[in-house]
Amino acid sequence: MNLEARPSHLSPVHVDSEPAVAACARPTLLCLSHLRWGFVYQRPQHVMTHLAKDYDVLFFEEPLFAEGAACTLEVATPAAGITLLVPHLPWGLSQSQVDAAQRRLLDDYLTGHAAAELLLWYLTPMSLTFTDHLHAKVTIFDCMDELSAFKGAPPDLLQREQKLMARANVVFTGGYSLWEAKSRQHGNAHSLPSSVDIAHFAAARQTLPEPADQAGIAHPRLGFFGVIDERFDIALVDELAARRPDWQLILIGPVVKIDAASLPRRPNIHYLGPKGYPQLPDYLSGWDVALMPFAINESTRFISPTKTPEYLAGGCPVVSTPVRDVVRGYGDSGVVTIAASAEAFIAAVEAALEAKTEDGFLQRIDQVLEGMSWETTCAAMKEQIECLR
Known part of the structure; x- marks a missing residue:
């Protein structure tokens, strides 16, 4: 998946210290992404920036690996209402160790910073391996692409997607053709194509x-x-x-x-x-x-x-x-x-x-x-989420 170079504007933050008590009134929306916030500005950034007006958004990226690195979580604020979380892990870990490390880092952060109401937003089903224990009020699968058709896709991606489909309360697709395929797998799927500023x-x-x-x-x-x-x-x-x-x-x-x-x-x-x-x-x-x-x-x-x-x-x-x-x-x-x-x-x-x-x-x-805007797309997404809360 996307393991681009570490964004230069972030700095590591260790999260193994005593967590602060969260005092958030708004729900926490945890977005689990295979795309990096600082890569190409596209659908995830537009959608999360708009939803941050109503939810406290945590944007959790895939790990960055380095020789001899400690397991730490890098924290930054790239936009208002958005908290970017980037795990740093050492080379050489097995996949089960990578999953366990991400689970631990994320759990530690949520203990100190998440509101009582948690919403889960999946951009990739591969994140299910370290988040399947979390209890969410609403689980969203934003299926913006058919990831299994992309070069280098994990061999078990389709299996993970089936599990996510079973868990998700609502599925959004990045286009109509994708909706035609996913609506046969989920009874609450909606075609919400990417829009334009x-x-x-x-x-x-x-x-x-x-x-x-x-x-x-x-x-x-x-x-x-x-x-x-x-x-x-x-x-x-x-x-x-x-x-x-x-x-x-x-x-x-x-x-x-x-x-x-x-x-x-x-x-x-x-x-x-x-x-x-x-x-x-x-x-x-x-x-x-x-x-x-x-x-x-x-x-x-x-x-x-x-x-x-x-x-x-x-x-x-x-x-x-x-x-x-x-x-x-x-x-x-x-x-x-x-x-x-x-x-x-x-x-x-x-x-x-x-x-x-x-x-x-x-x-x-x-x-x-005419009528096309990210505001319209995100309002439709929010309406579906609020109906499920």
Whole structure:
């Protein structure tokens, strides 16, 4: 799973001292995550930040391992109402020892800091191994992806997911296709796709100062931001760049679970690396077309990319491979074009470049995004939780 480098802004805190007495009036929402808070700002960060208005959120990440490390829990506050908990463990522990250490660290922390009412929010069923003893008023499974289809997925993930499904009071899915699959396994499943912070990305509709590493790149610019992993269609990107050397492809994001040496290298392909969430509109403002070159395979069968509405909110037309939820949600929108081959992708980009100059293009985008917001998504989630409390 995701074991990225330790966030630099955190500092270790030992929790084997005498716990303080908790005096929390609000429920504690314990989010168990396979994604790190400081990695890519996406659904977990948006949702937890909104829910922190009503609950005291604990965001518990997967362990970081180091030679000779003591079993400690790192504690930080990355956002208002959010407490980030990162276990530090020594190398060489068996899986049962890792689970026992996480259980002990978490129990010690909850003894001193949790409210009387505990809500459990699972982003991964693998966390069940060290939390199955906790008594929660409500247990939520936010199934944002089909994790079993991802590269490097634990072999027992599906078995753990079945156990979590049996325990969960409510299941949220990151898209409609995923809901179709999970609703057959749980009677209280709801499709709540990832949404968009329209105000944040709408800044890209204005001319913003060019980031230094993008300023010297010629137009037209075709851009992508997100994680570059096994879901990325490397061959498509390579062929697109080869057949249209006059187009500049700008790729922003970390390379994860694939060898960076396998990525295509051409003069018109620009890898700018990971960027912070606040910086994304600055880059998007300078793009002519936004790309979603996802491979069509098992790892993308159920995805519902957050970047679709983010690109659109920035006023940028989108060209995507035929991801099921993108076709279902945006295929007839007139602002997202679906293309299944390199030849079709080139034609779609050409059409998108023309469409962006047409009168009424931004109005069509606004119609597509109408009513879409993280506030709406999180309010629906909270309503389900409150009905179960």
